[in-house]
Amino acid sequence: MKITVVGTGYVGLVTGTCFAETGNDVTCVDIDANKVKKLSSGQITIYEPGLEKLFERNLKEGRLSFTTSLEEGIKGAEVIFLALPTPPGADGAADLSFVLNVAAHLGKIMTDYKVIVDKSTVPVGTAERVAAAIAENCKTPFDVVSNPEFLREGVAVDDFMKPDRVVIGTTSERARKVMGDLYAPFVRQGNPILFMDEKSAELTKYAANSFLATKISFMNEIAILCEKLGADVDMVRRGIGSDDRIGKRFLFPGIGYGGSCFPKDVQALVKSSEDVQYNFKILNAVMDVNERQKLFLLPKIQNYFNNDLGGKHFALWGLAFKPNTDDIREAPALYIIEALLAAGATISVFDPEAMSNVQRLLSNKNGKIVYAEHQYTCLENADALIIATEWSVFRTPDFQKISTSLKNKVIFDGRNLFDIARMKELGYHYESVGRIPVSL
Numbered sequence: 511m512k513i514t515v516v517g518t519g520y521v522g523l524v525t526g527t528c529f530a531e532t533g534n535d536v537t538c539v540d541i542d543a544n545k546v547k548k549l550s551s552g553q554i555t556i557y558e559p560g561l562e563k564l565f566e567r568n569l570k571e572g573r574l575s576f577t578t579s580l581e582e583g584i585k586g587a588e589v590i591f592l593a594l595p596t597p598p599g600a601d602g603a604a605d606l607s608f609v610l611n612v613a614a615h616l617g618k619i620m621t622d623y624k625v626i627v628d629k630s631t632v633p634v635g636t637a638e639r640v641a642a643a644i645a646e647n648c649k650t651p652f653d654v655v656s657n658p659e660f661l662r663e664g665v666a667v668d669d670f671m672k673p674d675r676v677v678i679g680t681t682s683e684r685a686r687k688v689m690g691d692l693y694a695p696f697v698r699q700g701n702p703i704l705f706m707d708e709k710s711a712e713l714t715k716y717a718a719n720s721f722l723a724t725k726i727s728f729m730n731e732i733a734i735l736c737e738k739l740g741a742d743v744d745m746v747r748r749g750i751g752s753d754d755r756i757g758k759r760f761l762f763p764g765i766g767y768g769g770s771c772f773p774k775d776v777q778a779l780v781k782s783s784e785d786v787q788y789n790f791k792i793l794n795a796v797m798d799v800n801e802r803q804k805l806f807l808l809p810k811i812q813n814y815f816n817n818d819l820g821g822k823h824f825a826l827w828g829l830a831f832k833p834n835t836d837d838i839r840e841a842p843a844l845y846i847i848e849a850l851l852a853a854g855a856t857i858s859v860f861d862p863e864a865m866s867n868v869q870r871l872l873s874n875k876n877g878k879i880v881y882a883e884h885q886y887t888c889l890e891n892a893d894a895l896i897i898a899t900e901w902s903v904f905r906t907p908d909f910q911k912i913s914t915s916l917k918n919k920v921i922f923d924g925r926n927l928f929d930i931a932r933m934k935e936l937g938y939h940y941e942s943v944g945r946i947p948v949s950l
């Protein structure tokens with residue numbers, strides 16, 4: 511099938527590459543000429559495990575191409591995916607201007623039947639708005655389908671190739687057939703394609719992300735309670751996670767959820783609720799808890815250093831909002847950096863993939879941020895180590911090297927990477943999330 515993907519970011523590039531991998535002829539369109547140039551010459555623009563190999567193969571075999579021209583990109587295409595940004599607008603609602611502008615443009619240039627697919631995360635009613643924007647100038651028949659994406663960054667290829675489910679919102683038989691054929695190779699593992707109406711599909715996406723964010727904020731509050739009552743959140747997590755009705759996943763407490771999606775999608779669902787005069791109380795609390803959680807480690811650090819961080823130097827491991835990605839959007843590490851600098855401290859940072867993104871965003875703040883070349887050089891002369899992202903390379907570090915590089919054997923761990931008993935044995939002052947602190 512000939513497919514067009516408009517928007518070649520995290521979702522668009524993964525979607526385009528994976529559809530090419532199953533034998534489709536895919537053209538990706540992006541407004542960013544520099545990105546298109548790089549991709550066309552075989553240079554991948556995001557870090558996503560497993561993607562590069564598929565990208566190179568499909569580019570070489572001519573099933574994947576890139577262009578800045580929408581007219582050129584949609585020639586002969588039967589399906590057009592919109593994988594465009596839907597950032598929060600000033601009032602918290604999803605900004606649909608990217609999606610609706612492209613839809614209006616499509617209406618002017620489409621000359622035969624096409625299925626236009628909303629892959630972006632968009633509020634209920636957007637499929638109708640996209641259809642209206644296209645119809646304004648379009649003389650040929652078309653269908654608009656809602657097909658939300660559930661991939662996670664860092665495991666995006668696996669999530670796309672072996673989805674738990676594919677949600678397709680359409681009431682058109684013709685579009686249903688086209689989408690069913692396209693996704694058939696991805697659901698062979700027995701996981702379903704769920705056909706439904708457009709609005710239910712749109713709401714499914716927000717409900718999924720909001721539910722997962724709720725699980726995280728819930729566990730972050732349980733972690734606080736654990737600390738106050740002397741319980742261990744790891745035990746409680748295992749204790750409740752073994753119940754199938756609760757499930758083991760997404761119960762890890764930490765320093766808040768980040769990334770480009772949970773924060774914006776929870777906020778957008780709250781706004782959508784307000785628009786229909788409904789106060790979504792749980793989600794308001796989920797957002798409040800998450801705001802507080804991003805700086806969860808700060809009072810612990812302040813307390814250890816007697817509320818005087820002026821002149822102190824910290825090592826920070828982990829900048830990406832989660833491991834296996836270079837994405838730093840809404841990353842808790844950025845909030846920690848800002849708070850430490852505001853308190854008069856300086857920082858050395860290290861992340862396996864996200865260093866250049868942070869450097870571009872923050873520069874070195876007049877020498878107050880040092881970008882270390884290695885996770886161990888990052889520690890030199892630091893008063894304490896702070897861990898913000900659970901990259902595998904941080905999980906079993908060389909504690910000998912840590913203790914010789916740090917000024918003090920002090921670790922504040924926002925991701926509960928280390929065993930409490932072991933830290934005691936090694937003689938560290940070690941504070942984590944929802945577990946009994948190890949004091950020197």
Ligand SMILES: NC(=O)C1=CN([C@@H]2O[C@H](COP(=O)(O)OP(=O)(O)OC[C@H]3O[C@@H](n4cnc5c(N)ncnc54)[C@H](O)[C@@H]3O)[C@@H](O)[C@H]2O)C=CC1
Pocket residue numbers: 516517518519520521522539540541542545593594595596608612629630631632659660661662663770771
């Ligand atoms: N990042 C993720 O893990 C997931 C994101 N989503 C949703 O997918 C959508 C896209 O997200 P990302 O891929 O993360 O965004 P992104 O920001 O990584 O990529 C968007 C791309 O669209 C391009 N673009 C902007 N205007 C354009 C135009 N007029 N014509 C052509 N290209 C244009 C940009 O240059 C950029 O390359 C959002 O609605 C997001 O909520 C859904 C599931 C997962």
Ligand SMILES: O=C(O)[C@H]1O[C@H](OP(=O)(O)OP(=O)(O)OC[C@H]2O[C@@H](n3ccc(=O)[nH]c3=O)[C@H](O)[C@@H]2O)[C@H](O)[C@@H](O)[C@@H]1O
Pocket residue numbers: 631659660661662663664719722726759760761762763764765766767768769770771772831832
């Ligand atoms: O709509 C989206 O963009 C995507 O948002 C999330 O995917 P992603 O943001 O890539 O990453 P997650 O693995 O969900 O993690 C999100 C945040 O929650 C945090 N988290 C996750 C799990 C957990 O147990 N505890 C926890 O604090 C992570 O550290 C991270 O900051 C969803 O998991 C995807 O299904 C969805 O498609």
